[in-house]
Amino acid sequence: xxxxxxxxxxxxxxxxxxxxxxxxxxxxxxxxxxxxxxxxxxxxxxxxxxxxxxxxxxxxxxxxxxxxxxxxxxxxxxxxxxxxxxxxxxxxxxxxxxxxxxxxxxxxxxxxxxxxxxxxxxxxxxxxxxxxxxxxxxxxxxxxxxxxxxxxxxxxxxxxxxxxxxxxxxxxxxxxxxxxxxxxxxxxxxxxxxxxxxxxxxxxxxxxxxxxxxxxxxxxxxxxxxxxxxxxxxxxxxxxxxxxxxxxxxxxxxx
Amino acid sequence: xxxxxxxxxxxxxxxxxxxxxxxxxxxxxxxxxxxxxxxxxxxxxxxxxxxxxxxxxxxxxxxxxxxxxxxxxxxxxxxxxxxxxxxxxxxxxxxxxxxxxxxxxxxxxxxxxxxxxxxxxxxxxxxxxxxxxxxxxxxxxxxxxxxxxxxxxxxxxxxxxxxxxxxxxxxxxxxxxxxxxxxxxxxxxxxxxxxxxxxxxxxxxxxxxxxxxxxxxxxxxxxxxxxxxxxxxxxxxxxxxxxxxxxxxxxxxxxxxxxxxxxxxxxxxxxxxxxxxxxxxxxxxxxxxxxxxxxxxxxxxxxxxxxxxxxxxxxxxxxxxxxxxxxxxxxxxxxxxxxxxxxxxxxxxxxxxxxxxxxxxxxxxxxxxxxxxxxxxxxxxxxxxxxxxxxxxxxxxxxxxxxxxxxxxxxxxxxxxxxxxxxxxxxxxxxxxxxxxxxxxxxxxxxxxxxxxxxxxxxxxxxxxxxxxxxxxxxxxxxxxxxxxxxxxxxxxxxxxxxxxxxxxxxxxxxxxxxxxxxxxxx
Numbered sequence: 001x002x003x004x005x006x007x008x009x010x011x012x013x014x015x016x017x018x019x020x021x022x023x024x025x026x027x028x029x030x031x032x033x034x035x036x037x038x039x040x041x042x043x044x045x046x047x048x049x050x051x052x053x054x055x056x057x058x059x060x061x062x063x064x065x066x067x068x069x070x071x072x073x074x075x076x077x078x079x080x081x082x083x084x085x086x087x088x089x090x091x092x093x094x095x096x097x098x099x100x101x102x103x104x105x106x107x108x109x110x111x112x113x114x115x116x117x118x119x120x121x122x123x124x125x126x127x128x129x130x131x132x133x134x135x136x137x138x139x140x141x142x143x144x145x146x147x148x149x150x151x152x153x154x155x156x157x158x159x160x161x162x163x164x165x166x167x168x169x170x171x172x173x174x175x176x177x178x179x180x181x182x183x184x185x186x187x188x189x190x191x192x193x194x195x196x197x198x199x200x201x202x203x204x205x206x207x208x209x210x211x212x213x214x215x216x217x218x219x220x221x222x223x224x225x226x227x228x229x230x231x232x233x234x235x236x237x238x239x240x241x242x243x244x245x246x247x248x249x250x251x252x253x254x255x
Numbered sequence: 256x257x258x259x260x261x262x263x264x265x266x267x268x269x270x271x272x273x274x275x276x277x278x279x280x281x282x283x284x285x286x287x288x289x290x291x292x293x294x295x296x297x298x299x300x301x302x303x304x305x306x307x308x309x310x311x312x313x314x315x316x317x318x319x320x321x322x323x324x325x326x327x328x329x330x331x332x333x334x335x336x337x338x339x340x341x342x343x344x345x346x347x348x349x350x351x352x353x354x355x356x357x358x359x360x361x362x363x364x365x366x367x368x369x370x371x372x373x374x375x376x377x378x379x380x381x382x383x384x385x386x387x388x389x390x391x392x393x394x395x396x397x398x399x400x401x402x403x404x405x406x407x408x409x410x411x412x413x414x415x416x417x418x419x420x421x422x423x424x425x426x427x428x429x430x431x432x433x434x435x436x437x438x439x440x441x442x443x444x445x446x447x448x449x450x451x452x453x454x455x456x457x458x459x460x461x462x463x464x465x466x467x468x469x470x471x472x473x474x475x476x477x478x479x480x481x482x483x484x485x486x487x488x489x490x491x492x493x494x495x496x497x498x499x500x501x502x503x504x505x506x507x508x509x510x511x512x513x514x515x516x517x518x519x520x521x522x523x524x525x526x527x528x529x530x531x532x533x534x535x536x537x538x539x540x541x542x543x544x545x546x547x548x549x550x551x552x553x554x555x556x557x558x559x560x561x562x563x564x565x566x567x568x569x570x571x572x573x574x575x576x577x578x579x580x581x582x583x584x585x586x587x588x589x590x591x592x593x594x595x596x597x598x599x600x601x602x603x604x605x606x607x608x609x610x611x612x613x614x615x616x617x618x619x620x621x622x623x624x625x626x627x628x629x630x631x632x633x634x635x636x637x638x639x640x641x642x643x644x645x646x647x648x649x650x651x652x653x654x655x656x657x658x659x660x661x662x663x664x665x666x667x668x669x670x671x672x673x674x675x676x677x678x679x680x681x682x683x684x685x686x687x688x689x690x691x692x693x694x695x696x697x698x699x700x701x702x703x704x705x706x707x708x709x710x711x712x713x714x715x716x717x718x719x720x721x722x723x724x725x726x727x728x729x730x731x732x733x734x735x736x737x738x739x740x741x742x743x744x745x746x747x748x749x750x751x752x753x754x755x756x757x758x759x760x761x762x763x764x765x766x767x768x769x770x771x772x773x774x775x776x777x778x
Binding site for chain 1: 324343364369370371372374375440510623630631657658660662663664667669670671673675676677678679681682683704705706725727728729731740743745
């Protein structure tokens, strides 16, 4: 329901994975991201937040935006708006629209980095380290934790390294571990899926769904800052960590 | 026989006229909802008591009506069993028994119309005599025949091409219809208009940003007044004895960069009291001088009488977007009481005249300045409720801060004119609360916590209940004296509207819009 908190159902456009800067832009017509940032702050930030993190409108800090399949669609969307909620930017030139689109794209797409390590070895490490017992990557694994299929487009290598070494420091927004004690005294831990004023729904590590009226529970703890993910910092050598980070950074989603 | 009864019901009740006397004496017909807040005093209180704390747990859906548009904000008018609802540039009459539509009206939205800073929405109609009044996004006040929905007249209020619009429910008073305008994020110059209810001729206009030579113009510098904002996008209140119209005025423009408009920027972020006959300013009270946080004072004013210091006073009260609750004398505008009702970090308090005392530098900055409340404020456009039985005011409150930024924004007609923006705190650092405040003091009596900052208004009833909605789709009832939750229903859509209550076939109903559905509940 969090998605419904917005007054404006706006920009959700979509990128070609890894298409930053835009693949079709020639060297002579590279969009000016800094100029796009100024345009965004002047005309888009009212609804989408100054950092694109959302507010009255949805967050644009995501690699795939639902209302446009590619960069041309994103530019068209900025120019024409999304009736009835998002006004058209009729007053911007083609160049300004391209700059704004490039900036929006940059919000949710981490640029490709040159990284140490071997992604092929990293894949083996991923496979033998039970990562897939909690995560889905490219359609394989268990969906208890966040999807890693496009994690390389969403997260830079420094963020990935910190998550592997100290996962409690990089808990994603809206990811919350909860602990419920039922009226019969049973303690259940799980990841929150939905919550309103009167009820909560979550799933445990076995994938079982739970739904409670809050008034039925003896206690409900929000375990902010906690995560079921263990630290892998001491389990891998520095070289293995490099391999695994390179592998994860190369996961930039499906076309 | 049943068919005849239905026929007579429609003929005699559904299409009765509504002279102003019926609206003034709203308490004589508690089964109807004849003006935006049910009464002209802005109470959103229903004297109906069939649904009460003992039986509210049995409340269930009687029928539902789907709208074509999402995020419906309508507060219906109800006349003798018929609901009158609006959407963006549209209206309909709906049978209260079945939810069936009796007539519809629609006006095309021009292809070059744009909502700057808000969605396509409409918060409700007004009624007077045999007409229903609807304000349109593209700037027309339209009078429809109550019986058929056929247009009687329409008057152009504004030019939408420069960023003006209308979203509020008009306020019908004795012979006149009052409207306000949207566009506070587009560098408009705000106004409040009155139109003759019979002919549609403009009766008067009050500019919320005084022009050269007018009192208050000195609180602007240079040409800043021309793009000074001061939108008037929420329905006001009326005192039929004092014959004063009370209306809230919105933020100055640009919203977050005050450098280009030094001064107090009257009459932005103020209540104004206008002579109903002439539109002349009788008094004003500015809540947030030189606002740089988008804290419009566009709220429904609550008018009530109470004893202060042993003396009975005619009062006007508001829980303001800036997180302070204010009580004023509604004859003079004199400040009588004020205190914070939600978390705020921008003011150290109010001085004896009610002017805020700054708490350090709360201005938006290049790097960002973390301030409570956020730009949507501690409460926004949705209605509070004043309950004469408990003497309490119920306010749907938003506990959320934001990092405010200042940027340069050149003015360009018909485009957004913000001068900065904000980054809201994450969802888990924000919540909502229904607060019960002692009406004449603002003292907190009880509170009920919500999962997230709300966008729905509050209805209180003589059944001892407080109804409101959540952004997660809960429609719920609380005990009016304690705040204890008594009933809730998951509507399946975010609630950003005001509840109303009325009688159908002699039984009490409660209605609320949730996303694109209007629900009607009964026992």
